[in-house]
Amino acid sequence: MSELVRKGQTTIAQRTKKNPGQRKSSLWWMYLPALLAVSIFIIYPFLKGIQVSFTDWNGFSQTKNWIGLQQYKRMLNDPDTWLVVKNTLLYGLGSTFFQNIVGLLYALLLNQSIRMKSITRTIIYLPVIISPLVMGYIWYFFFAYQGGALNDLLLFIGMDKVNALGNPDVNTWLIVFVNTYQFVGIAMIIYLAGLQSISKDFYEAANIDGATAFQQFKNITLPLLMPSITINMVLNIIGGLKLFDVIIALTGGGPGNSSQSMSTFMYDLYFSRQDAGYAATQGVLMAVIILILSLLALVYFKSKEVEA
Amino acid sequence: MERKNNNKTRRFLTIVAIVITLFHLIPFYILITTSLKASGDFSSKWVLPTDMSLANFSEAWESANLGTAFINTTIITLSAAVLLIFFGSMAAYPLARMNTKFNKFVYFLFISIMVIPPLTALVPLYEMVVDIGMMNTHEIAILNNFAAFLPLTIFLYAGFIRSTIPKELEEAARIDGASQLGTFFKIVFPLLKPVTASVLIIACVFIWNDYQFSIFFLQSKEVQTLTVALSGFFGQNQNNLNLVAAAALMSMAPMTILFLFLQKYFVAGLSSGSVKG
Numbered sequence: 307m308s309e310l311v312r313k314g315q316t317t318i319a320q321r322t323k324k325n326p327g328q329r330k331s332s333l334w335w336m337y338l339p340a341l342l343a344v345s346i347f348i349i350y351p352f353l354k355g356i357q358v359s360f361t362d363w364n365g366f367s368q369t370k371n372w373i374g375l376q377q378y379k380r381m382l383n384d385p386d387t388w389l390v391v392k393n394t395l396l397y398g399l400g401s402t403f404f405q406n407i408v409g410l411l412y413a414l415l416l417n418q419s420i421r422m423k424s425i426t427r428t429i430i431y432l433p434v435i436i437s438p439l440v441m442g443y444i445w446y447f448f449f450a451y452q453g454g455a456l457n458d459l460l461l462f463i464g465m466d467k468v469n470a471l472g473n474p475d476v477n478t479w480l481i482v483f484v485n486t487y488q489f490v491g492i493a494m495i496i497y498l499a500g501l502q503s504i505s506k507d508f509y510e511a512a513n514i515d516g517a518t519a520f521q522q523f524k525n526i527t528l529p530l531l532m533p534s535i536t537i538n539m540v541l542n543i544i545g546g547l548k549l550f551d552v553i554i555a556l557t558g559g560g561p562g563n564s565s566q567s568m569s570t571f572m573y574d575l576y577f578s579r580q581d582a583g584y585a586a587t588q589g590v591l592m593a594v595i596i597l598i599l600s601l602l603a604l605v606y607f608k609s610k611e612v613e614a
Numbered sequence: 615m616e617r618k619n620n621n622k623t624r625r626f627l628t629i630v631a632i633v634i635t636l637f638h639l640i641p642f643y644i645l646i647t648t649s650l651k652a653s654g655d656f657s658s659k660w661v662l663p664t665d666m667s668l669a670n671f672s673e674a675w676e677s678a679n680l681g682t683a684f685i686n687t688t689i690i691t692l693s694a695a696v697l698l699i700f701f702g703s704m705a706a707y708p709l710a711r712m713n714t715k716f717n718k719f720v721y722f723l724f725i726s727i728m729v730i731p732p733l734t735a736l737v738p739l740y741e742m743v744v745d746i747g748m749m750n751t752h753e754i755a756i757l758n759n760f761a762a763f764l765p766l767t768i769f770l771y772a773g774f775i776r777s778t779i780p781k782e783l784e785e786a787a788r789i790d791g792a793s794q795l796g797t798f799f800k801i802v803f804p805l806l807k808p809v810t811a812s813v814l815i816i817a818c819v820f821i822w823n824d825y826q827f828s829i830f831f832l833q834s835k836e837v838q839t840l841t842v843a844l845s846g847f848f849g850q851n852q853n854n855l856n857l858v859a860a861a862a863l864m865s866m867a868p869m870t871i872l873f874l875f876l877q878k879y880f881v882a883g884l885s886s887g888s889v890k891g
Binding site: 333334336337339340341343344346347348349350351352354355357358365412415416418419420421422423425426428429430431432433434435436437438439440441443444445446447448450453454455458459462487492495496498499544547548550551554555568569572573576582585586589590592593596597600 | 624627628630631632634635638639640641642644645648656658659660701702704705706707708709711712716717720723724727728729730731732733734735736737738739740742757758760761762764765768794798819822823824825826840841844845848855858859862865866869870873874877880881884885886
């Protein structure tokens, strides 16, 4: 890439000498509309959200009293905060773990010459295109206490019905499972693309040297797959920490706050409890957590990447 | 001897693939069979319906107001996708070509926006939208989705331009006297077709499925999108999941069909970022 850049700069420099009136640097207007859109709809409201986190605003009245760090103190002393942060980390890190392990295994399997692999591939990534809300409803049909497919199965084999979605110890894991089921296809596609970009020569050389399949995986496949691992880790961490729709559909965050994520908790604080200032404070915490974890993942996995 | 072994492994792997496929099909099987069972049929979700009934589909269509929701969702999805392709490709071009410090900063800014949780920005945005009187309008949903997917769009276009579009073409056009905008839209943009197809399908899928913006900004029945209509319908019919299944199936049908025809572009779009980026 750096070579491309250098090549680009020489051409521009040469051309600027020839045609000083046509300097390409004036092209900045081309990204102005996009920059304006993200400034108005994302950056400005985001900064405004930080401001709101220092107020007692209820979400609709005209009065917003500046109360300093009080909401932050409240947040740190609120047991719900820690429950919700714990759930959010489970959604983010749990989904990342399973999506990557399973996605990589699927990619390794479907990179072999086996029959029906294109059908298998299509079916694994079909859920990616379905709305997470609908996916939540579909799995609700599976896990529901009354008439759910899981309980039909348990009754059929002579076991007792389970209230999986109502059990605080289990429901968060079911959400991780549903999120993994839905998006493992993206991880798989990215790993497949990575596997296919690895030159066959490496494996031929390794075969001549008598390396076992596992040695080849460890010493060739894994290191050269690092760019795919980086992008999957970062995408999955960000996606998992922001989880919202599937929770709304599957458990609504309950029972109690037992399956609430930071997103659904904020939504609840803002719309149901008219506690916008506090919702904004939780939002700041969420942004900080996402930023730190995705940066850590980016830096760590980037450092493991090697030149092919 | 080795060949025989190879065949054995291959057969074993094929069986593994079939088992995985069947497992991944379970939710679809349950969704489809549930949607075909008459309301009041509480037979096991694993059992096929005894008499197939399409009544759920027409009833769900009517009572969930799906017709209006389909039109709203289509308008929002297509408008946002067109804006994304037009302004996203335009923005990516100088960011991919001109490696100045300022452009690097702007590119970094776009990419880092992906980290911001939408809900952190939504609370103040909601107030702003109420103030300017844009609540319950298609426009606000279009603009929100447009802004939200710009970073990914720019990322995909910039990667593609850097790695595949030869500079010489543009230079030739400029020497022939084409304007900057003309060069971009007449020479560069047509060459972006593969990535445009990917952006179009990825953006359509994600905007079609959006729930977060819709539930905030489109609360009245006339402007409701499919996800909002569906969540309301689920709330009312928790005892009649057969109807909900029919509604869910109809809401996901257009994207499923689109995807099955264009999956090549979808896959290319998702994987190109990881390999070329």
